[in-house]
Amino acid sequence: MFLRSGLHHCNKAHRNVWPLCKNFSNGTKHTHVRPDWNKAVSDAEKIVGYPTSFLSLRWLLSDEIANVALHLRKLVGSSHPLLKTAKNLLYTGTNNMQAWGLIVLLISKTVGHSRDINEIEQDKSAGVLHSQRALAEVTEMIRTSNLIHKGLINIYPGLYSEEHVLTDMEFGNKIALLSGDYLLANSCAELAALKNQHLVELMSSAVRDLSEGEFVGRQDRQNNPLPPKDLHLTQSEQNTDLKQRIPKDNQGYNSFLENNSKESCLSIEEMSCSGIKSNENNLTTQKASTLENRPMKRHKPKTIRDIIDSLPFLQNNNEDISILFESHSQAVQDWTNRNLLLGASLLGKSCQGTLLLAGHDEAVQQLGYEFGKHLALSWQAFVELETFAHYQQQHTPSSDSNPPTSNELFSLVSAPVLFHLEYATPESRDKVVAQIDNGTDSIFNVDLNTVHQEVSQGPGVLLTKLLQHHHSTRALNVLFQFENSDARNALIKIIQVMDNS
Amino acid sequence: MVYISITLNFYPGTVAQWSQNQTQDQHQIHTSSHVHSPAPCPSSSHPSPILSSITSPVSVALTCRSYSSQQQPPVPELNQTVDPYQLLDEDMKDLYRDIRKELISNTNQEELRTIATYYFDGQGKAVRPMVTVLMGRAINYHLNRNELTEAQRQVAMFAEMIHSASLIHDDVIDQSDFRRGKPSVNVVYNHKKVAMAGDFILAVACQMISRLRDNDVTLTLSQIMTDLVQGEFMQLGSKETENERFAHYLTKTYRKTASLIANCSAMLGGADDQLSEVAFEYGRNLGIAFQLVDDLLDFISSSDAMGKPAAADLKLGLATAPVLFACEKYPELKPHDHATISRTRKHCVEAVRLANILAESPYQKGLIVLTDLVLNRMK
Numbered sequence: 024m025f026l027r028s029g030l031h032h033c034n035k036a037h038r039n040v041w042p043l044c045k046n047f048s049n050g051t052k053h054t055h056v057r058p059d060w061n062k063a064v065s066d067a068e069k070i071v072g073y074p075t076s077f078l079s080l081r082w083l084l085s086d087e088i089a090n091v092a093l094h095l096r097k098l099v100g101s102s103h104p105l106l107k108t109a110k111n112l113l114y115t116g117t118n119n120m121q122a123w124g125l126i127v128l129l130i131s132k133t134v135g136h137s138r139d140i141n142e143i144e145q146d147k148s149a150g151v152l153h154s155q156r157a158l159a160e161v162t163e164m165i166r167t168s169n170l171i172h173k174g175l176i177n178i179y180p181g182l183y184s185e186e187h188v189l190t191d192m193e194f195g196n197k198i199a200l201l202s203g204d205y206l207l208a209n210s211c212a213e214l215a216a217l218k219n220q221h222l223v224e225l226m227s228s229a230v231r232d233l234s235e236g237e238f239v240g241r242q243d244r245q246n247n248p249l250p251p252k253d254l255h256l257t258q259s260e261q262n263t264d265l266k267q268r269i270p271k272d273n274q275g276y277n278s279f280l281e282n283n284s285k286e287s288c289l290s291i292e293e294m295s296c297s298g299i300k301s302n303e304n305n306l307t308t309q310k311a312s313t314l315e316n317r318p319m320k321r322h323k324p325k326t327i328r329d330i331i332d333s334l335p336f337l338q339n340n341n342e343d344i345s346i347l348f349e350s351h352s353q354a355v356q357d358w359t360n361r362n363l364l365l366g367a368s369l370l371g372k373s374c375q376g377t378l379l380l381a382g383h384d385e386a387v388q389q390l391g392y393e394f395g396k397h398l399a400l401s402w403q404a405f406v407e408l409e410t411f412a413h414y415q416q417q418h419t420p421s422s423d424s425n426p427p428t429s430n431e432l433f434s435l436v437s438a439p440v441l442f443h444l445e446y447a448t449p450e451s452r453d454k455v456v457a458q459i460d461n462g463t464d465s466i467f468n469v470d471l472n473t474v475h476q477e478v479s480q481g482p483g484v485l486l487t488k489l490l491q492h493h494h495s496t497r498a499l500n501v502l503f504q505f506e507n508s509d510a511r512n513a514l515i516k517i518i519q520v521m522d523n524s
Numbered sequence: 525m526v527y528i529s530i531t532l533n534f535y536p537g538t539v540a541q542w543s544q545n546q547t548q549d550q551h552q553i554h555t556s557s558h559v560h561s562p563a564p565c566p567s568s569s570h571p572s573p574i575l576s577s578i579t580s581p582v583s584v585a586l587t588c589r590s591y592s593s594q595q596q597p598p599v600p601e602l603n604q605t606v607d608p609y610q611l612l613d614e615d616m617k618d619l620y621r622d623i624r625k626e627l628i629s630n631t632n633q634e635e636l637r638t639i640a641t642y643y644f645d646g647q648g649k650a651v652r653p654m655v656t657v658l659m660g661r662a663i664n665y666h667l668n669r670n671e672l673t674e675a676q677r678q679v680a681m682f683a684e685m686i687h688s689a690s691l692i693h694d695d696v697i698d699q700s701d702f703r704r705g706k707p708s709v710n711v712v713y714n715h716k717k718v719a720m721a722g723d724f725i726l727a728v729a730c731q732m733i734s735r736l737r738d739n740d741v742t743l744t745l746s747q748i749m750t751d752l753v754q755g756e757f758m759q760l761g762s763k764e765t766e767n768e769r770f771a772h773y774l775t776k777t778y779r780k781t782a783s784l785i786a787n788c789s790a791m792l793g794g795a796d797d798q799l800s801e802v803a804f805e806y807g808r809n810l811g812i813a814f815q816l817v818d819d820l821l822d823f824i825s826s827s828d829a830m831g832k833p834a835a836a837d838l839k840l841g842l843a844t845a846p847v848l849f850a851c852e853k854y855p856e857l858k859p860h861d862h863a864t865i866s867r868t869r870k871h872c873v874e875a876v877r878l879a880n881i882l883a884e885s886p887y888q889k890g891l892i893v894l895t896d897l898v899l900n901r902m903k
Contacts, residue, residue: 228731235724
């Protein structure tokens, strides 16, 4: 049932950013708390024993971290991002950082463990193994370590003119580097203590993926990611046979449509409106205003009817939507590749690893990987949507005079922007591309208001919603292969809360 | 005549290649700045006169013969022609190539490949893998086996990889400009990427070790990593009183340097606990001696270059051995290098004693020569 409610998001999206979500590409987010999310998480935590936020206490109370806290004092007053990272880790710790560990524990309990496992290894009341709990903690440590290392500043000659600022920044980098190393080394040690070399190999490769992610694509001088150039052209080069028939600007999109088209009658905008209409009755006014505000006929109507037919929540046909989201779109390829490395790989491999610890065969472990990967990607798409919507709410034209803080900025490689670059009208795309090219040195030179305005009017938000829905559906499909249990229901509930927002 | 060539790295800004003639008791050292070194350290071409009073390392080695256990047949004359570098030429030849291959095969990102392999260009001293392989072979010989196992080789690779990962992170922390005769990696690439490349090397190294499917090896090697980080934290500053400072320094030195050498050389397929202990203790002593000398050289070079003893170390907040000795005995911070030297010699003597427990072989002799090399770096 909740599968069908995905499109509600389009009109209700602008509210507080979801508390759980970390923006992988842009470091940490300090966000507000939503009651339904909190309930889903605290219910889930009860199922696996005790609040997963306790996981972090052990390393939080160690000598080294106490040492770091001492040194952090010296940085107070400076603008080093480590302070913000630390603040987010400590003050929003209950719901923020522990969510991934919680997911690992819930999937562990959902699937259960092999009968061969020694009773001593089991935490009977929680229904998970002690080793699985350790793995959940390691997952959090690896992720935190990566976030901290991402929070370094690239110091280059001329960046800071004042000597004391430079000193502060260098010191902040040093502490950030050491703290991240501390977590990484200790996660290695904890993994080694589990005495499962396959698991060590798996999790090491997740660390490798995280570090590799930092190198993907165009970046500004602080390594903030920028979208690839000519996103809309890349695909056309691969589909040379389509080149002659389709105008260059829409090739990527049309090539998909060509494959599926029966008739062409709806534009992207119309698709979004009809989707909303089919799910909610009171939206006629919204539709009217949408049509009024937007120059609907700016570009050639897209052949959309078939896309709608192929949407999973409209037709329960998952295969066709997979084609859009897994092979045909350059935007999706770029987005997926980046976010796989930057997080989905870690959650996928942790979920795989926990089933390995439980003594399951490779086929079941693979299911764990699929679940974790799709859940993480769905989360990512969701965070991006929320951030994008949140930006809109805060920066209507009247508040232009207050520049947004970096916490409220949407990423230039978030799915809505990437989709826009691939599928929007040439005029709109060129406007966005021009803005993005301003960001080669620093993304703060990009006029996000313009980008936001253009992207809001394009297909990006809706396609991102579909992308998110695609991944939640895939995650749910894995869950449905396991027996009904309270842990499984908690996972479903978490996905449901996300999908219904 | 054996020709040993070691590339030494001092901390900020100094690289020198030491060519060392090891045939007789008198050690003639030529120092010359590395071809690519843009900033040769003045002190490397003018060794401090303080050091000329050190006893010849060979006589050190010979004196320690008396320490050797009784069951070992007495060796009439220590064969000084053993050159560890030449001895391990075959083993070490492909080491860097294999490490590069391992790293490159793990990513498609060109820039990551470049940064991660930056220090695996064969210009390093490769002390860690060398000790590991030497000890591995010496133990193999002791146990009547011949070949270096693949596992032993991989541990040697691991040693060098972890060392490089920590060098890369050190470069970001210390903001050093030159290392191993070329610009430090943090000068050429941006800090975040360098930090990530360090994590990447560590992850690939762990992956490689996990494929040995040996729980004990993974456990021991993960201990090295926590030691390294704890050592780094200790370097940040100490809360100890004056009296405890030197103990603090030695613990730090163990964690930062010796743990890696000791644990890696103790990783031996088939050696019993007693033998592993010998290997571990040898590595520990050698590692501490090695770091003491490193700090001493650093101290001397900073004194000479800046005309102000230990200024660099004090500025960086590091507590190195000479500074500590100086603080103990000379409030005005006059270096007291002899204390460092005698301490270093003590560790080398102990290392030689341990090496002599092993059956005599070219590799076992190599282990002894290595202690000489450590002491000789001071001249």
